[in-house]
Amino acid sequence: MAPSLSLFVYTLLVVGTAxxxxxxxxxxxxxxxxxxxxxxxxxxxxxxxTRKHRFSIKYYIVALLFVIFDVEIVFIYLWAxxxxxxxxxxxxxxxxFVGILLVAFVYAWIKGGLTWES
Amino acid sequence: MNxxxxxxxxxxxxxxxxxxLSGTALLFFRNCAGxxxxxxxxxxxxxILQGLMIPTLWGNNIAGFxxxxxxxxxxxxxxxxxxxxxxxxxAFSHYYLKQRKVSEGEYYALILYAVVGMNVMIxxxxxxxxxxxxxxxxxxxxxxxxxxxxxxxxxxxxxxxxLLGAFSSALFLLGIAFFxxxxxxxxxxxxxTAIEQSGFNIMLLMMAAALLCTGLGFKIASVPFxxxxxxxxxxxxxxxxxxxxxxxxxxxxxxxxxxxxxxSPATSQVTSYTIIAMAVASMIIGNITALRQTGLIRMLAxxxxxxxxxMLIGLLSPEQEGGPALMFYLSMYILMNxxxxxxxxxxxxxxxxxxxxxxxxxxxxxxxxxxxxxxIFMISLAGIPPTAGFFAKFYIFKTAIEAGYLWIVVVAVIxxxxxxxxxxxxxxxxxxxxxxxxxSTVSGDVTVIAVLLGVLAFATILFGIMPGSIIGxxxxxxxxx
Numbered sequence: 173m174a175p176s177l178s179l180f181v182y183t184l185l186v187v188g189t190a191x192x193x194x195x196x197x198x199x200x201x202x203x204x205x206x207x208x209x210x211x212x213x214x215x216x217x218x219x220x221x222t223r224k225h226r227f228s229i230k231y232y233i234v235a236l237l238f239v240i241f242d243v244e245i246v247f248i249y250l251w252a253x254x255x256x257x258x259x260x261x262x263x264x265x266x267x268x269f270v271g272i273l274l275v276a277f278v279y280a281w282i283k284g285g286l287t288w289e290s
Numbered sequence: 291m292n293x294x295x296x297x298x299x300x301x302x303x304x305x306x307x308x309x310x311l312s313g314t315a316l317l318f319f320r321n322c323a324g325x326x327x328x329x330x331x332x333x334x335x336x337x338i339l340q341g342l343m344i345p346t347l348w349g350n351n352i353a354g355f356x357x358x359x360x361x362x363x364x365x366x367x368x369x370x371x372x373x374x375x376x377x378x379x380x381a382f383s384h385y386y387l388k389q390r391k392v393s394e395g396e397y398y399a400l401i402l403y404a405v406v407g408m409n410v411m412i413x414x415x416x417x418x419x420x421x422x423x424x425x426x427x428x429x430x431x432x433x434x435x436x437x438x439x440x441x442x443x444x445x446x447x448x449x450x451x452x453l454l455g456a457f458s459s460a461l462f463l464l465g466i467a468f469f470x471x472x473x474x475x476x477x478x479x480x481x482x483t484a485i486e487q488s489g490f491n492i493m494l495l496m497m498a499a500a501l502l503c504t505g506l507g508f509k510i511a512s513v514p515f516x517x518x519x520x521x522x523x524x525x526x527x528x529x530x531x532x533x534x535x536x537x538x539x540x541x542x543x544x545x546x547x548x549x550x551x552x553x554s555p556a557t558s559q560v561t562s563y564t565i566i567a568m569a570v571a572s573m574i575i576g577n578i579t580a581l582r583q584t585g586l587i588r589m590l591a592x593x594x595x596x597x598x599x600x601m602l603i604g605l606l607s608p609e610q611e612g613g614p615a616l617m618f619y620l621s622m623y624i625l626m627n628x629x630x631x632x633x634x635x636x637x638x639x640x641x642x643x644x645x646x647x648x649x650x651x652x653x654x655x656x657x658x659x660x661x662x663x664x665x666i667f668m669i670s671l672a673g674i675p676p677t678a679g680f681f682a683k684f685y686i687f688k689t690a691i692e693a694g695y696l697w698i699v700v701v702a703v704i705x706x707x708x709x710x711x712x713x714x715x716x717x718x719x720x721x722x723x724x725x726x727x728x729x730s731t732v733s734g735d736v737t738v739i740a741v742l743l744g745v746l747a748f749a750t751i752l753f754g755i756m757p758g759s760i761i762g763x764x765x766x767x768x769x770x771x
Contacts, residue, residue, distance in 0.1 A: 258293050279318070
């Protein structure tokens with residue numbers, strides 16, 4: 173398949189999925205709409221709020237830990253594509269990389285970053 | 291698809307690996323018994339060890355990571371300077387933390403990480419690697435500045451430093467983007483080849499040079515990127531302020547020197563105009579503002595801004611004598627500025643308030659040795675003959691005159707005269723004022739710090755009498771450039 177054609181199909185799929193989800197929820201969803209159902213994030217926080225709202229600082233640590241592993245995943249995806257070509261060298265590099273990230277993780281663990289109740 | 295493994299050459303980053311490993315070890319063992327001297331001892335041992343490893347690479351031009359990192363003599367010399375500064379900062383920190391009776395926690399590990407960042411900045415031959423080093427350095431320093439969370443000034447200082455620092459990093463990154471746009475590569479050495487083939491976009495390269503100077507101008511605290519410095523130095527623990535006022539400047543000047551050397555043949559006058567503006571503004575604003583300061587650390591901060599103005603003059607003729615003169619100035623600046631901060635740390639034991647210059651009144655009667663050392667550092671910062679500071683300024687001015695920038699030297703000399711007032715006010719207050727009892731009791735064991743200050747003061751005078759040996763080493767390091 174030509175690259176432009178595959179890009180076109182991809183675009184159609186993306187737009188189609190988005191439209192389909194909106195239409196499905198429009199036709200299948202139960203009426204009437206309550207206040208809860210109309211807000212953008214149904215299970216999250218209120219997007220329009222006073223700025224005096226306080227939130228638990230623990231979320232911040234969880235978010236940081238998430239970033240550690242998110243970055244790891246981004247690199248592992250790319251690595252996984254070319255790992256066959258890289259051979260032993262690539263394998264060792266990934267072990268070193270994961271090892272370095274693990275040190276950070278263990279440190280967070282020891283400092284009590286994973287205990288929710290203090 | 292053929293995969294060619296990059297030429298990592300792990301020898302080239304051995305000192306950094308050593309620092310990272312010992313820093314990480316400190317993170318994990320900080321809760322073990324044997325607090326006190328063990329942790330600063332390990333930290334200084336690591337810095338000394340890497341300081342011993344670096345000179346063994348002298349003259350070999352060891353390259354690593356496909357020449358993204360090259361340890362030439364130039365970077366070895368700068369890294370030795372950074373290591374010496376960090377060692378002094380560790381010693382000062384040990385005294386400071388012990389007096390305040392606070393837990394050291396990750397403090398020393400962060401200092402080691404900061405040294406790694408600076409080493410990477412200095413040895414990096416690619417702007418992205420340099421940026422990486424800059425971020426390692428900055429992140430460590432942001433935390434160190436606000437290390438004691440119960441001090442409000444410290445929190446204010448770290449927020450100011452963080453916000454402005456993040457902004458300047460973004461500008462530096464934008465500079466890299468323009469650099470890439472102009473040349474299609476991020477390696478500094480690519481400029482030379484691009485000039486030969488005249489295959490570059492001159493406007494984009496000028497933008498890149500200006501933006502890179504902005505990002506680094508923040509790190510060296512030169513006007514107009516200096517506004518963070520006084521507040522941050524004053525709010526931070528003084529031991530961190532001493533590190534902050536010297537070490538990042540060394541690393542940033544190394545990068546500036548490399549960039550200016552590479553870019554200035556291509557961008558005609560734009561780079562030198564930028565540097566002239568920064569130098570003259572730093573000298574004038576730094577010196578004039580320092581006159582009005584009552585706080586000792588604030589005065590030292592503005593004096594640091596003024597000193598950076600003098601150093602920037604060396605960048606105007608980097609390929610002739612300007613480079614060596616700048617390096618000589620930087621190495622003398624370590625001696626006198628670290629010395630002045632060291633004395634300030636000993637004197638800073640008045641509980642819960644910032645140190646004013648007037649607090650030093652009559653201190654010479656109680657502390658003759660410390661006052662003498664402080665006087666030597668102040669005389670050297672002012673640039674009076676029997677000290678190292680004189681020759682530092684002398685070489686810089688000489689190169690500027692040879693390069694044809696007479697008017698800048700005239701401005702610089704006038705500003706040196708202005709600076710006499712605030713440097714000598716400290717000496718005058720110490721020796722000629724009525725003794726106030728505020729600082730008469732300096733508590734604790736000051737042996738280590740006193741010995742260090744003695745060595746620094748001695749070196750300041752020694753290199754003021756015979757600067758030739760240092761100049762010889764520096765010329766050898768820059769011979770290839």
